[in-house]
Amino acid sequence: MLGEYAIVSENLTKIFRSGKRKIVAVDHVSLKIKRGEFFGLLGPNGAGKTTFTKMLVTLLIPDEGEAWVDGFSILKEPIEVRKRVGWMMGETGGRALYWRLSGYDNLMFFAKLHNVPRDVAEQRIKVLLRFVELENDAHKLVMNYSTGMRVKLMLIRALLHNPDILILDEPTLGLDVESARKVRTFLRRLVDDLGKTILFTSHNMYEVEMLCDRIAIINRGRIIFIGTPREIREKVEEIKIVEIQLAENGNVLDDVLRRITSLSVVNEVLSKEILERNIIIRVSVTDHATAIPEIANALRGYNIESVHRALPTLEEAFLKLAGVKIFSMKPSGVGVGRYGRRR
């Protein structure tokens, strides 16, 4: 049964206790991730994403349940699990490096702990440092690196022993646009060309939609949905959304919003973006057929490019499923204008 899956969790539960206080960080999570799958774990801060991944990499022992990584039990065979997984720590990731060693020495040290032969380690480090454009800074102490440089180093470290399964916590957070794009392409190719399995946590909706074959949405320690990005959107198709595009400057935005929100067919404004000489507004409505002409009528006098029915974005889908906003920051490497416009 486990053979076709790279990661299986059954009722995995983690409870943190502080005095009399009890926090259920992960609540009976059951997941099956196939080999060669790019799987996204999505959720707001504190949803349980990191705790869940830390149990999979054996840093935390669950209070209930069990999980298998590459067929090995995280409870009974933690050492076998560690040999097979490449883990990249998120959020506090820069701290997981030795700041008083150079980037190169950090990588060499971890390669040795992984028993990677010296010549293989040297070759991998050289190529990967060049790939992430760190070759000229390889011998500088990590304490002199920027956040983005440390993130790149962390990613290389997770890959050094050529694991079949990668568990990456926000691997593009802190990267510049170009680097983030490059890393995404590389990660996707690791799955497509080499058959690696990636479990990836992110706040970045664009990234998740673009990269992941399947997504699980986690909130308050519970999985509230598993499916493809498209399935999630379909599940919430009852959210009726209209997208309005105007060829206008941002200074008319307040008046435009006032006109739209005064209409009884409009429930709420979901997002508003200003892109040079364009305004894009997404609203939820009671009914498409009546809302579209009414909105167009209310905006008479403005340069309307289109008023049309739109599918919900993952962000909107999450809002519908979990009742909370999923992201708390602007995604790295994604232009504001592209956000929420992908179909």
Place this chain on the structure above:
Amino acid sequence: MAEDVREALEIFRVRETKKDSFMARALASLYYQLKIIATYKMFLAIEFIDIILSVLIYYFVGFLVSPQALSSLGYSPDYLAFAVLGIGMSRYLWTSISRLAHKLSHEISEGTFESLVAIDVDNFRSWLIGQVIYGFTWSSMWFVGTILVGMALGAKISGDPILWFQAIFILLLTIAVHVGIGIIAAGMYIKHKQLETMLVFLSLVMEFFGGVLYPLSLLYNYRPLYYIAMLLPFTHGLEMFRRTLMNEWTILHPQMLLHLGFLLVFLPLIYLGFKIFERYLNLARKEGVLGTY
């Protein structure tokens, strides 16, 4: 960009054969720790001054100690030699005990400990051994420095190479016993995080009962204290070490054999240390306290 990605992917197509090498991991832990410490230049300079000052203190205290008093307790009448050997060895053992706990506290507060646990394949044993060898290397430099400064100030220490060989054997054996205590202290730190309190207590116990600055036989008139002292491995190690280099006793001397017997009883502490460390590590994994954020 496509070429970059292709090249980066290419290096993962071939699977290397990994040879599981405990010693290679332990030596990596030692080597990179030495590289880290080499970046603390101010620390290294202060350590050097520390060696000179700590010997100078006992050089001057030596003027207050009558040689006859020391002779009457069975030692050669040179207090400076007595003190230099005492502080040299106590520093050695102190490093064995405190080094690991300090290093772990640093790893946990810096955030690197989780990274190490995530790739640990031998219940931390290679890492612990690497750090122990590092501690040994470091305190060897301190020890040699102390002896050299002491000899420059006139301390009379045996120059017989065979006795030095015996002294090094005693030192290694005493360290091996204390490494076990150090590993237990480090394990306790992972769980309880009371580093300084714990280490100050251990250091006081060692200094008071071990006879670092006064001969152990002085405690003989205070029997309960004397018996406690005799239960500590440090006391026996230090006594053997001093007797070798000050009195030129060989290991076959009846008193030396008695001390050796006591030390050997404590040797299984290393194994116990590994087991206790593993237990504390698992407790920390259970409670989620491997990192402090």
